[in-house]
Amino acid sequence: MTDNQTCLTLGSGFTFDYTNLYGADKVSEADIKRLADRIRLAHQAVEHMRSTGIVRGHLSKDGTPEKVLFSQLPYVTDGNLNSPSSIKRLKEFGQSLRYKVDAVISFGIGGSYLGNKVFFDMHCGEFWNLKSPAQRDGYPKFFFSGNNIDARRTTELIAQLKAEANIKAAQGSKEAYKITMVVISKSGATLDTMSTFMVAYEALKAEAPNIIVDVVAVTDPATGDKATLLRRLADEEGWPTFSVPDGVGGRFSIFSEVGLVTAACIGLDIDAFLAGARNMDEACRTADLWNNPALLNAVLKYLAAEKHGRDIEVFMPYADYLKSVAEWYVQLLAESLGKRTDREGHEVLYGRTPIVAVGTTDMHAQTQQHQDGKKDKVVQFVKVGNWANDPVIPSAFPSAAKLVEISGLNLSQALEVARQSNADALISDGRFNAVFVLPRLNAYHLGELLYMLALSIAYEGELADVDGFNQPGVEAYKKIMGPRLKTLKK
Numbered sequence: 001m002t003d004n005q006t007c008l009t010l011g012s013g014f015t016f017d018y019t020n021l022y023g024a025d026k027v028s029e030a031d032i033k034r035l036a037d038r039i040r041l042a043h044q045a046v047e048h049m050r051s052t053g054i055v056r057g058h059l060s061k062d063g064t065p066e067k068v069l070f071s072q073l074p075y076v077t078d079g080n081l082n083s084p085s086s087i088k089r090l091k092e093f094g095q096s097l098r099y100k101v102d103a104v105i106s107f108g109i110g111g112s113y114l115g116n117k118v119f120f121d122m123h124c125g126e127f128w129n130l131k132s133p134a135q136r137d138g139y140p141k142f143f144f145s146g147n148n149i150d151a152r153r154t155t156e157l158i159a160q161l162k163a164e165a166n167i168k169a170a171q172g173s174k175e176a177y178k179i180t181m182v183v184i185s186k187s188g189a190t191l192d193t194m195s196t197f198m199v200a201y202e203a204l205k206a207e208a209p210n211i212i213v214d215v216v217a218v219t220d221p222a223t224g225d226k227a228t229l230l231r232r233l234a235d236e237e238g239w240p241t242f243s244v245p246d247g248v249g250g251r252f253s254i255f256s257e258v259g260l261v262t263a264a265c266i267g268l269d270i271d272a273f274l275a276g277a278r279n280m281d282e283a284c285r286t287a288d289l290w291n292n293p294a295l296l297n298a299v300l301k302y303l304a305a306e307k308h309g310r311d312i313e314v315f316m317p318y319a320d321y322l323k324s325v326a327e328w329y330v331q332l333l334a335e336s337l338g339k340r341t342d343r344e345g346h347e348v349l350y351g352r353t354p355i356v357a358v359g360t361t362d363m364h365a366q367t368q369q370h371q372d373g374k375k376d377k378v379v380q381f382v383k384v385g386n387w388a389n390d391p392v393i394p395s396a397f398p399s400a401a402k403l404v405e406i407s408g409l410n411l412s413q414a415l416e417v418a419r420q421s422n423a424d425a426l427i428s429d430g431r432f433n434a435v436f437v438l439p440r441l442n443a444y445h446l447g448e449l450l451y452m453l454a455l456s457i458a459y460e461g462e463l464a465d466v467d468g469f470n471q472p473g474v475e476a477y478k479k480i481m482g483p484r485l486k487t488l489k490k
Contacts, residue, residue, distance in 0.1 A: 008293055010283050012276075013385065013439035014448045016293050018300055020427040021378065021434040027303045032289070035463070039299055042462035043287045046071075046295075049458060053247060057343040058467050061475060068469050069247030070454060073255035074278035074447075081245045081256060087270060090242070090257065093216075094264030098138035101178045101214075102168070103161060104265050107146035107197040108184035108258075111250025112218070114328040115450075116184075116262035117144060118254065121321045122446055123268040139267045140180070145200060146193035154196050158203045165211045176212045179204060182265070184218040184258055186244040188230025191481070218242045218261055249469055251332045252454050255447075269443040276447025284455055294452045298459035300434070301352065301378060310378045310432050311352045314370060317382035318359035318419045319441065325382070326356040329453060336457045338473065339466040350464050360418050371425060379426060379433040381419055382449070384441050387412050 006019040021027055032039070049055050053067030060066035069081060076082045097104065106116055120128070120142060129141040145157055165177030183197045205213050217234040220227075221243040227235070234241050242257040253259055255277055263270050284294045304310040313333065315326040338351035357366050357379075370379055393414065395407035406414060419435075426433050436452075438445040461468025 005290075008291065008296060010279070010293070010448070012279055012445070012448065013437075014280070014293070014445060014452075015385075015437035016297060016434070016452075017437065018296070018434045020423055021300050021304065021432050025430060026432060027300050027308065031303045031307050032299065035299065035303065038463055039289060039295070040287065042298070042459050043292075043295060045462045046455070046458050047285075055458075055461075055467070055469060058469050061470065061472070066469075067247045068249075068458075069245065070249070070252035070255065071281060071458075073248065073252075074274050074281050074451065076274060081243075081248065082260075082274065086243075086257065087260075090260050090264045090270060093240070093242075093261070094139070094267060097140050097180065097265060099133060101140045101180050102164070103141040103143060103177075104180045104182060105143045105145055105157070105161075105200065106182045106184065106262060106265075107193050107200075108144075108182075108218075109147045109190060109192045110331060111253045112184035112193070112244075112258055113144060113147040114251075114324070114331055115254030115259040117324045118328050118446070118450070119259060119262045119268050120144075120266060121324045122441065123263075123266055123443070125321055128266075137267055139265065142262075142266055146183070146190075146196040149192050149195060154199055158200055161204060161211070162207060165207060169210055176209055178212045179214070180265075181213060181215045182218060182261060183215060183230065184244070184261075185230050186220050186228065186250075188217075188219055188228050188233060191485070194230075215239045216242065216261070218244055218258055220244055220246070249335075249471070251328075251335055254328070254450060255454075263443075273443040273447040276444035276449075277451035278447075279444075280448040280451040281455065284452070294455035295459050297452065298456040298463060301456075302460050302463045304378050304432055305352050308432070309376055312355060312377040313352050314355045314357050314366070314377055314379045315382075316357040316359065316362065316379055318415055319382070319384050320358065321441070322382055322384075323356065323358045325446075325449070326354075326358070328450070330354040330356060332453060332457060335471045335474070336468040337460060337464065337466065339464075340473070342465045343467060344465075348464075348466070350466050359415065363418060363422055367422065370431065371429065375431060377431065379423075379431070381423065381433060381435040383416070383419060383435050383437045384412075385437050385439045388441070 006022050007015060007017045009015045049068055050071045053069050055068045058066060058068060072080050073082055076084055076087055143157060145154060161179060168177050181201060185193050204211050217230050217239045219230040219241060242261050244258055245256050248256050260270055284292045286292050289296055289299060315329050317326055333352060333354040340347060340349060342348045370377060390410045390412045393407050393409050395404055397403050423433050436449060438449060457468050
């Protein structure tokens with residue numbers, strides 16, 4: 001491996017360019033050679049996870065052994081978490097909404113929100129709810145709630161939907177305004193999700209017959225004595241259900257019904273998304289570090305942190321509609337690898353801190369810190385190779401010489417000049433960075449990117465000897481919060 005061989009490209013065109021992360025004065029060949037045995041063992045451990053679901057030392061929050069099954073999700077096969085029948089049912093649900101439901105509200109938090117927002121942003125964009133039903137191909141408007149407890153936003157969402165219902169009635173429609181609420185919670189006791197869901201549910205149901213409200217529950221599939229609170233409610237109320245699968249943590253659940261239910265509601269190509277994830281998984285089966293994108297990403301980021309002090313990762317897509325990918329990645333990295341102890345119980349206080357940034361927006365906000373602050377960061381760019389629409393900057397003001405200089409360029413050309421200039425400036429001062437290139441912004445390449453990041457976590461957990469699939473730190477505040485909520489009722 002030489003310094004000019006620092007770009008890994010898959011047959012799909014997905015590229016990991018680590019030129020500014022590996023080589024002289026960066027993560028070095030010697031660094032990697034010293035880690036060779038651990039890299040080999042990490043790959044073996046992840047292969048074992050793939051085939052058995054077993055991760056060494058991993059326990060559920062209840063302290064019992066728990067399988068890790070997210071790597072099964074790209075494969076749609078009978079007996080798997082995603083089966084032909086489950087995908088068919090998701091698609092049928094999506095079709096049942098077209099031209100029949102006016103709005104969907106998705107209630108969820110953490111992985112039950114962040115992954116779903118990735119789908120919405122990439123597929124729908126900012127102006128989806130302003131389009132006509134025909135422009136949305138009959139799919140409904142789509143709103144999120146329950147991802148934070150916010151009284152103002154919750155009441156404003158309710159008011160907006162009431163106003164839309166009144167407008168529909170005033171236009172002479174004989175049909176009620178129809179809302180489908182998708183409430184996502186494994187337990188049904190998630191404070192943020194369930195509190196806002198109940199407020200909206202009661203307020204909008206009270207508007208009948210002007211508004212009709214249906215509910216779909218996404219929750220633990222267990223039934224009978226083991227049924228969760230939300231599953232019992234669904235059974236009592238006759239709500240349709242989808243599954244929050246066992247063995248899949250929320251931060252990995254975008255590949256399951258938890259995320260795919262949103263894909264179905266907006267008409268995103270579920271098959272293409274899972275095919276992209278599957279292509280990435282197959283590419284990462286090799287033990288050859290230099291041809292395994294997820295393993296290589298994990299090794300370079302791990303060594304950048306442990307050997308070179310770069311324990312902050314700035315995830316910086318150069319695309320507005322990929323900001324939510326960076327927000328999804330914050331949860332993935334922080335919950336998975338921010339760990340107090342290693343598997344042997346020794347205090348290690350491990351973890352890289354993720355930061356969200358967006359393209360030229362944060363070149364005018366964060367870059368001063370990236371360029372002149374502490375040398376404790378890896379800046380991870382995400383680039384779109386070919387844009388579906390790529391306007392040419394016109395010469396609108398010929399008398400303005402500075403503006404004439406940029407006329408005739410495509411917006412993508414200007415964007416890439418900005419990104420490359422940022423990358424070059426950073427590395428000129430020994431500041432590590434790398435870039436993932438998506439050939440196009442579509443469901444297939446999104447599947448590749450997200451799955452590579454998820455699998456990278458599995459590898460890095462092995463390299464650091466921490467459990468990448470538990471989240472004990474999250475339980476600390478919950479143990480305090482529960483009793484405090486009860487005191488408010490007294």
